[in-house]
Amino acid sequence: MLFVAGVVQGIVLGIILALVTSGMTLIYRVTGIINFAHGALMAVAMYLAFDLQRSWGVDPLLSSLAIGPLMAIVGWTLFQVLIRPIRRQHHLLAIQVLLGLALVIEALLLMRYGADMRTAENVFSGRFTTVLGVGIELTRIVAFIVSVLGLTALGIALRRSDWGRRLRATAADEMAAHLVGISVTRVEAWTWGIGVAILGFVGPVLADVFKMTPDMGLRYTIVALMIVIIGGGRTMLGTIVGGLVVGLSETLGLLYLPGSYGGLMPYALLVLVLVVNPRATLAMVRGR
Amino acid sequence: MTRVEYGACLVVLLGALAPFWLGSYWLDIAFLTAMYAGIASAWNVAGGFSGTASFGHGLFFGIGAYTSGALFYHFGTSPWLGLVLGALLAALAGVVIAWCGVRYSIRGLSFAVLTLAFAEIAWMFVSTFEPLGASRGISLPPGAPGLASLQFPSARASFLAGLAFLALCQAVAWTVHVTPLGFRFRAVRENETAAQAMGINPVLVRVTAMALSGALTAIAGTIYAQYLLFLDPRTFFGPDVTIKVILFTLVGGIGSVWGPVIGAALLYPAGEWLRAAFGGQVPGLDILFYGSLVMVCCLTFPSGIVGTIGRLVGHAKRSPTPGTPAA
Amino acid sequence: MLLELDAVSAGYGKIVVLHGVSLAVDGGECVAVLGSNNAGKSTLLRVISGLVAGRGGRVSFDGDDIGPDSPGRRVSRGLVQVPEGRHVFADLTVEENLLLGGLRLRSGARRRARLAEMYDTFPLVVRLRHRQAGTLSGGEQQLVVIARGLMAEPKILMLDEPTLGLSPVAVDGVLDVLLGIRKAGTTMVVVEQNVQLCFDLCSRGYVLRQGRVVMAESMDRLSADGLKRAYFA
Numbered sequence: 001m002l003f004v005a006g007v008v009q010g011i012v013l014g015i016i017l018a019l020v021t022s023g024m025t026l027i028y029r030v031t032g033i034i035n036f037a038h039g040a041l042m043a044v045a046m047y048l049a050f051d052l053q054r055s056w057g058v059d060p061l062l063s064s065l066a067i068g069p070l071m072a073i074v075g076w077t078l079f080q081v082l083i084r085p086i087r088r089q090h091h092l093l094a095i096q097v098l099l100g101l102a103l104v105i106e107a108l109l110l111m112r113y114g115a116d117m118r119t120a121e122n123v124f125s126g127r128f129t130t131v132l133g134v135g136i137e138l139t140r141i142v143a144f145i146v147s148v149l150g151l152t153a154l155g156i157a158l159r160r161s162d163w164g165r166r167l168r169a170t171a172a173d174e175m176a177a178h179l180v181g182i183s184v185t186r187v188e189a190w191t192w193g194i195g196v197a198i199l200g201f202v203g204p205v206l207a208d209v210f211k212m213t214p215d216m217g218l219r220y221t222i223v224a225l226m227i228v229i230i231g232g233g234r235t236m237l238g239t240i241v242g243g244l245v246v247g248l249s250e251t252l253g254l255l256y257l258p259g260s261y262g263g264l265m266p267y268a269l270l271v272l273v274l275v276v277n278p279r280a281t282l283a284m285v286r287g288r
Numbered sequence: 289m290t291r292v293e294y295g296a297c298l299v300v301l302l303g304a305l306a307p308f309w310l311g312s313y314w315l316d317i318a319f320l321t322a323m324y325a326g327i328a329s330a331w332n333v334a335g336g337f338s339g340t341a342s343f344g345h346g347l348f349f350g351i352g353a354y355t356s357g358a359l360f361y362h363f364g365t366s367p368w369l370g371l372v373l374g375a376l377l378a379a380l381a382g383v384v385i386a387w388c389g390v391r392y393s394i395r396g397l398s399f400a401v402l403t404l405a406f407a408e409i410a411w412m413f414v415s416t417f418e419p420l421g422a423s424r425g426i427s428l429p430p431g432a433p434g435l436a437s438l439q440f441p442s443a444r445a446s447f448l449a450g451l452a453f454l455a456l457c458q459a460v461a462w463t464v465h466v467t468p469l470g471f472r473f474r475a476v477r478e479n480e481t482a483a484q485a486m487g488i489n490p491v492l493v494r495v496t497a498m499a500l501s502g503a504l505t506a507i508a509g510t511i512y513a514q515y516l517l518f519l520d521p522r523t524f525f526g527p528d529v530t531i532k533v534i535l536f537t538l539v540g541g542i543g544s545v546w547g548p549v550i551g552a553a554l555l556y557p558a559g560e561w562l563r564a565a566f567g568g569q570v571p572g573l574d575i576l577f578y579g580s581l582v583m584v585c586c587l588t589f590p591s592g593i594v595g596t597i598g599r600l601v602g603h604a605k606r607s608p609t610p611g612t613p614a615a
Numbered sequence: 616m617l618l619e620l621d622a623v624s625a626g627y628g629k630i631v632v633l634h635g636v637s638l639a640v641d642g643g644e645c646v647a648v649l650g651s652n653n654a655g656k657s658t659l660l661r662v663i664s665g666l667v668a669g670r671g672g673r674v675s676f677d678g679d680d681i682g683p684d685s686p687g688r689r690v691s692r693g694l695v696q697v698p699e700g701r702h703v704f705a706d707l708t709v710e711e712n713l714l715l716g717g718l719r720l721r722s723g724a725r726r727r728a729r730l731a732e733m734y735d736t737f738p739l740v741v742r743l744r745h746r747q748a749g750t751l752s753g754g755e756q757q758l759v760v761i762a763r764g765l766m767a768e769p770k771i772l773m774l775d776e777p778t779l780g781l782s783p784v785a786v787d788g789v790l791d792v793l794l795g796i797r798k799a800g801t802t803m804v805v806v807e808q809n810v811q812l813c814f815d816l817c818s819r820g821y822v823l824r825q826g827r828v829v830m831a832e833s834m835d836r837l838s839a840d841g842l843k844r845a846y847f848a
Contacts, residue, residue: 096538111573114571165711178664178666178686181690182687226401267409
């Protein structure tokens with residue numbers, strides 16, 4: 001029973017984390033840059049939802065529809081202002097700039113909202129439901145459903161739409177993309193927009209699932225980074241697998257290992273994946 | 289060394305003398321600047337010279353601090369012995385990680401993430417492991433101040449210790465840079481396959497680089513622990529130190545001997561000044577400035593200060609920045 | 616003249632690769648660009664495609680100066696390059712590769728129609744259309760890349776070393792395809808080390824040496840002797 005509970009919780013967490021990570025995967029595939037401000041940008045989306053609720057009583061599930069497009073603009077602008085000038089330089093430089101951005105975001109959030117832990121409750125908050133006999137918060141289930149829908153939509157868009165083909169083509173071979181007439185810079189800017197927009201949609205939904213603190217950014221960046229690497233950094237499917245691995249290992253680890261050693265599990269698995277699965281690793285190394 | 293680097297060297301030496309006229313507040317900052325400059329330089333030996341960039345130098349820093357600190361706390365062992373043991377242990381950790389990296393061809397970004405994972409694992413382990421104080425940390429008992437206990441009675445003495453550490457790091461970095469070893473490092477950084485074809489063993493190069501870098505960082509950990517007299521998992525194993533030293537290195541100029549020192553000498557005091565000037569009134573304002581400074585520096589000096597000055601002056605024969613894509 | 620280069624120079628960093636190259640291609644022609652390695656042939660095509668910025672001189676297409684145009688804009692004008700080393704989109708299927716080649720055709724219906732034409736022209740490609748392009752053999756990939764270029768209904772198709780590294784059988788296959796394209800009236804510029812293929816395919820040729828045009832003749836006047844001198848002198 002304990003095991004079933006762990007598995008259910010782990011799958012729910014894993015799928016949510018997979019959607020959170022999908023934006024990072026897209027950006028990495030197309031522009032070869034790991035967005036180290038990923039978690040911080042999610043914090044921005046969550047705090048915006050918190051603010052809208054506190055000021056005007058807007059339910060986060062509703063405000064996510066506005067915050068998503070807003071974050072798309074943020075992502076697009078970040079690319080144009082910060083990334084575009086330096087994207088051909090040393091890859092550590094982009095990482096450093098984005099870490100700097102994460103610091104700035106953390107500082108601004110701290111100045112506006114203080115260091116206290118916050119949540120923004122939505123209409124489903126405080127209620128529980130049972131899945132396979134396991135009690136679980138309804139907000140988590142809602143977030144899970146949103147994540148499943150989001151991942152499906154993203155997968156279909158990547159596979160079937162012209163936009164998705166352009167994106168995958170740019171990721172596969174930049175020069176050839178130029179030569180068939182794809183505007184690579186525009187694809188990159190769009191990818192940043194969409195990668196960050198996903199956080200705008202999902203962040204508010206998670207505002208009562210994960211606790212908000214101004215310094216949460218780096219933690220979620222590292223979690224997403226682990227998922228990208230475990231999943232191989234190439235495909236949506238890989239991201240989902242990575243999310244499930246991290247979600248399940250963390251949940252089960254915390255259930256069965258003493259103290260907080262369970263938190264080690266995802267990292268231990270990451271090392272294991274890097275060491276035993278050169279294919280996932282190779283995908284990360286290709287030339288960039 | 290280039291003319292620019294001789295100039296930089298001179299400036300840094302003058303800067304190093306300046307603290308003798310400073311009050312103890314600024315001496316404290318000068319001590320920390322020297323420590324950060326040394327760690328940045330140590331990071332640069334691996335990340336800059338040999339292209340073995342790590343995000344997990346907190347692991348080495350923590351090993352240094354906790355080896356000497358825990359031995360001192362539990363058995364009263366001399367911190368000097370702890371320092372040596374810590375450095376050896378960190379070198380060993382560096383060897384293992386670098387070997388893993390080459391053996392399973394984990395390079396570039398993946399390698400950086402592998403190191404990050406090791407550091408996070410160590411951080412979480414120490415946060416839970418009771419004999420090392422778990423998440424509460426360990427308060428080290430103050431001993432008789434002096435060189436023997438590595439606990440210094442005055443800010444000036446601490447600063448001298450920091451300077452000695454920096455000198456050690458620069459000596460190592462400079463030696464690596466000018467000897468054939470440095471040539472091997474750069475060859476592996478620029479093209480591992482080609483280097484191998486020339487008879488250079490990349491395993492040996494990366495292992496050496498990480499061992500040196502790790503050992504130096506561990507020494508910094510010991511000195512800093514004896515300075516703080518408090519061991520805390522986040523301070524030592526957390527990612528903050530690594531992020532800072534990578535930043536200093538990139539702003540100063542990655543892959544050059546003096547770049548990391550210049551970066552640290554400019555940015556660390558600036559950050560502290562910001563904190564003193566604004567941190568008290570509005571929480572977060574100092575971080576805001578600091579983060580902005582980071583972004584502005586990276587966007588303005590993409591090849592680092594040493595590289596930028598070198599290009600402006602036009603005298604420097606720069607070794608190319610690692611990882612810059614060919615045309 | 617459809618494509619005209621007037622004293623074009625270009626290079627990478629401090630290295631200058633092309634020194635004032637002039638060249639003209641008329642509609643319906645098939646022109647070869649010959650020369651040894653490092654003569655600047657690929658750079659020439661890159662400058663025409665806009666992948667490398669020119670440093671002086673003028674590139675005009677259909678009478679317009681296209682110097683400031685992005686690579687994408689040049690493709691939409693009908694200036695299409697099939698790059699050296701094949702460069703298929705490895706993760707995508709063959710059909711997706713071809714569809715991307717047709718981005719210049721604005722409407723989806725026209726693209727589908729063009730795709731059907733390509734499948735008629737390349738029977739081999741039909742069988743492969745659902746395979747991932749990266750899993751194909753070198754010869755198959757080369758055909759896919761040529762078909763991808765043709766999808767755009769190019770006014771000029773520029774091919775960079777289309778037979779490099781292919782087996783003799785695959786080379787023959789590529790030659791057949793190229794002869795077919797010429798017969799259909801598409802203007803072509805072919806950069807090729809395989810001189811025989813150029814003699815079979817092209818009417819005129821330019822010989823580059825160290826970034827300069829050293830010969831510009833009709834193919835029958837470019838004797839083997841002349842070429843040898845151009846390559847080795």
